[in-house]
Amino acid sequence: MHLARSFVVSCLVATGLALPSSDITKEARSVKYAPKVPPLTTPWTDKVGTNPWPEYPRPLLQRKQWKNLNGIWKYQSAANLDAVQSPPFGQELEQEVLIPSCLESALSGIQADSALYSWFSTSFDVSPAWKGEQVVLNFGAVDYEATVFVNGKEAGFHRGGYFRFSLDVTEHLKFGEKNELLVFAHDPTDSDDYVIPIGKQTLRPSHIFYTPCSGIWQSVWLEAAPSNHITNLDIDANMHGQVNITVHSSAKDTSAQAEVTVHKDGKTVATHKGPTNKPFQFKVSSPKLWSPDSPELYDVTVKLGNDKVESYTGFRTISRGKVDGIERPLLNGEFIFMFGTLDQGYWPDGLYTPPNLEAMVYDLKFLKKLGFNMVRKHIKVETDLFYRACDEIGLLVIQDMPSLRPLQNVLPNEEQQVEFGRQMDLLVNQFKSYPSIVSWVVYNEGWGQITDYFPEFALTERVRQLDPTRLVDSTTGWFDHGAGDFSDNHHYANPQCGTPFYSTQSSPYDPSRIGFQGEFGGIGTNVSIEHLWNNQAAIDTIDQTYEIDETIDAWNYRSHRLLDELEDQIRLYACSGGVWTQTTDVEGEVNGLMTYDRRLERVDVKQWKEDIKALYEAAAARS
Structure with a gap:
């Protein structure tokens, strides 16, 4: 894997600041920002504006002295990795871009097909009152690698498309003057021989694999702190x-x-x-x-x-223990039946970046309204504000590690496997203080999982050392060799949760661990074009959905039958939780509880509330 010093751009832009007079003529050469037309909108698409995500981005460590750098920046593509050796200092980049956003999204104003190499720039001022303090530049997430320059000097490098990083830029700053921020980004996704954590992203979208996200897709901000902070x-x-x-x-x-x-x-x-x-x-x-x-x-x-x-x-307190002779997940010492949805975290207008906080929280409140007590964040990592919302609303989170190149199922070499482990450390260390997170997931359905030997045992132990306070689901789906706390089955559409029967693609239930239905359901209905991701290649894959029901009534009937079957498995066998696929439709998948645009709910709310309540009651009867 040739991850040289290439990386994704993370830049800072001060919204609303006037450019120096010398830059006024250059400004005319940049294409002004305007959102593109996405294949599908949401109710929040037109509410984004040019001052996105004004909220303080890191709720577990908030400072009063901070400056939001989100807004309109400059962007241009680069030819290759060597471009980082020749930064365009003092030059006007070609286009304006919205930060944070995915370059491939309509909201970015770019809507790139692929953005492997990119430059981002902005200017910002720093108050003279901050002189004598340490000034820290923070990036919520940049996909995938970022080299950051401040006033012509390299300030730092970061690798990992899902994780926050901070740079002390004090020595590079001019207080009371304009400062230039320049970032080079490299996002290979699944190009060439790169094997990196990408989750559902691919340069070749195909049904359950989606449009990639490149660039600065989470917030950027400055803050001032004492030297020992x-x-x-x-x-x-x-x-x-x-x-x-x-x-x-x-x-x-x-x-x-x-x-x-x-x-x-x-x-x-x-x-x-x-x-x-x-x-x-x-x-x-x-x-x-x-x-x-x-x-x-x-x-x-x-x-x-x-x-x-x-x-x-x-x-x-999150733990596990025997209840009536069966291994169970325990919350505060009592068996809790965890039931939630597979949550991809994709948006038709912003891709990985929700249009705004209201939109992101809407999905979570929708799940809570139906009675779900959990969400499985599926091979994606969200902004910290997502986990704060789960803490406040009361939703348990099962957090996946983003998978390595799942579409082609290319396995990592030794160096790539080491990098996967390093980034798993970043995941655990960054998010382990959020009360709502109940479990970490190492591998999903064997994607990127080496089976010549069983690295999930060492990775599971590594996670336990970093965070002994949570459970670990080492292999959700299959290629289960006995690691971790869960015996986790995936099966569509019917559940096989802690049962004496299983499909050949999953492993038999292991009574020494927690019986869990990591995925099931997946049933869908086609909808009219105004609710579909209007991309013909995606539309052509709709019939690959696990099951297509012809009407919403039929869909609710089938949902009821599947949930009733899960209830039986709670009463009769050793089922301790389940994950329904999925919260919303995504691109060519039409099996969400609501459509991709969040405008049409498939659920019969009364029926779903009753069915979910019945699951909890069945579990309570076993405890």
């Missing part, structure tokens, strides 16, 4: 009131003490001091526990010298 917080608060916390700082000196204060409803319930860069513990008496039925959250303030950040946590 908090860089990350690892927080786990359990059902017994014990808070386990590590306050990571920019200084290696661990003698500095961090002060942690926990608040509930505006009242202080605990204060404790501890070292930085190593874990410490303290207790909160009689906490209100977090669960899907009661998503109680506590505010957390952390101080380190002159640095102060705001965060939050929820008190809950």
